[in-house]
Amino acid sequence: MTPLLAQELVDWSWVASHLDDVQSRTAEHLVLTVVPLVVGFAIAFPLALAARRWEPLYGPMLAFSGVLFTIPSLALFALMIPVTGLSRLTALIPLTMYTLLLLVRNTVEGLRGVPTDVREAALAMGYSRRRLLREVELPLALPVIVAGLRITAVTTIGLVTVTALIGQGGFGQFFLDGFIRRFSTPIMVGLVLSVALAVVFDLGLLAVQWAMTPWQRGR
Amino acid sequence: MISFERVTKRFPGGTVAVDDLTLDVPEGEVVVLVGPSGCGKTTTMRMVNRMTEPTSGTITVDGRDVMAQDPATLRRRVGYVIQQVGLFPHRTIAQNVATVPQLLGWDDRRTTARVRELMELVGLPEGVADRYPHQLSGGQRQRVGVARALAADPPVMLMDEPFGAVDPIVRGRLQEEFLRLQREVRKTIIFVTHDIDEAILMGDRIAIFSQGGVLEQYAAPRELLADPANDFVIEFLGSERGLKRLALIKVSEVHAEPGPVVNPNAGRTVARDVALAFGTDYVVVVDDGRLRGWVSLHEIDDGQTVADAPLRRFALQVSAEDSLRAALNAMITSRTGVTVRVSSGDRYQGILTQDVIAKEIM
Secondary structure, X not given: XXXXXXXXXXXXXXXXXXXXXXXXXXXXXXXXHHHHHHHHHHHHHHHHHHHHHOHXXXXXXXXXXXXXXXXXXXXXXXXHHHHHOOOHHHHHHHHXXXXXXXXXXXXXXXXXXXXXXXXXXXXXXXXXXXXHHHHHHHHHHHHHHHHHHHHHHHHHHHHXXXXXXXXXXXXXXXXXXXXXXXXXXXXXXXXXXXXXXXXXXXXXXXXXXXXXXXXXXXX | OEEEEEEEEEOOOOOEEEEEEEEEEOOOOEEEEXXXXXXXXXXXXXXXXXXXXXXXXXXXXXXXXXXXXXXXXXXXXXXXXXXXXXXXXXXXXXXXXXXXXXXXXXXXXXXXXXXXXXXXXXXXXXXXXOOOHHHOOHHHHHHHHHHHHHOOOOOEXXXXXXXXXXXXXXXXXXXXXXXXXXXXXXXXXXXXXXXXXXXXXXXXXXXXXXXXXXXXXXXXXXXXXXXXOOHHHHHHHOOOHHHHHHHHOEHHHOOOEOOOEEXXXXXXXXXXXXXXXXXXXXXXXXXXXXEXXXXXXXXXXXXXXXXXXXXXXXOOEEOOOOEHHHHHHHHHOOOOOOEEEEEOOOEEEEEEOHHHHHHHHO
């Protein structure tokens, strides 16, 4: 057996002949990243609002999502299999659970960071609570919320590489291929794509934030 | 316009912030609530637009009980200015000023026109309309706060230490402009401050509170200074109560004496008789109604006229609109010990003596 790194690091002919694979692994990885992010935010957002409204909820909420965050991903996937089989849900549900801690915390902290005098002035001028949230609190909390989304996105992209072990594809599939065949090219391809995807998400979200917060430019 | 009837505010935990307060704020007047911290002045103000709700008693604005109105609707008709201003950092100055018109659903054209009008009214250059609050100076931000509160032309304004966060020079200017503005817009205003001098300057009436939300006295500034109700009020007004009072009385309100007036052609005997009649050792030289100065009797030689003696000028003069405090200052800096009152073009109107001042302070 040849040692893993004895050959050339990247065999370009392999890359050229596996472009189809690259495409489908990327699509799988994207779905496994975007769905947990979107669903996670859809769950975290109302939770964060509830925590703002009823402060005593916030502590237990953080504790619970913190415990979820500490469960090793492979263990969680394994625990899901009896329930959901080897389906995509088996990957999506744990991935979504992992997003909650960061998303809830950053949304609550973002809303908390809105200056008291601004909130006070808005209410005193006749804003309803709902309008205050939509037109004042959310725009001002946006940078902190987006920061939460960015770190969650990057974390999730890393976690998704594990889901190949339960047959859900993604860039992790390249790692498995490489390890099994002692062939470094797929590993390098998966690594580069994974990092590239993380950078794209991070910069993309940063661009969205830039576009949505014109008052912060040139500060 | 705004009336408190037996209003009490007790916070959870039992602290009484406002204790059985009855107070009327007349339409178009500035009522200043003043007192040490913890006296309930801010709480009192905040109950008017239900930012705080009373424990008992009734507050009416324009005859309508505030507790019977929808808070948001009520608040859109009550201007609100606070020390920290509370501008929206994510909105431009124009958008900040347009806040309440936007909540009321005004159309764009009307809002834009109103915003422009207000920015001019409060003295903001047109160029700042598209800037963000953090790009403005503290004084400018305060002006934006006032413009925003005035936007929908509310009949009532609540102002909580609106000039507290700016330096003394800017504060003085903002106070002056505020008074000019108020003469124009005639709002019914509740103004909260801890600074008695600001209260005296700004208020048509002053309500002095002590700890625990007790109203100690409610009166016009002059009345307050002339006739403080108790020791607390005396102490709060401070040691220069007499001077503060003089600052509020105008020269036109007191009697000016004709004074020892001669014309430049008068001889020494005439001058001496005039001076004697007024008990002075100098005469005031007036030529055809115009003030020239004064001449010491000792410096008029035998056989000469007043015009031949060295003429001295009054360094400081006062006119009808000046305060008695300015008159007193002129008095103590003049060797004659009196102050001359003139109208425009140095037309002589008489002299003010220390007796006049003393009578006002007593």
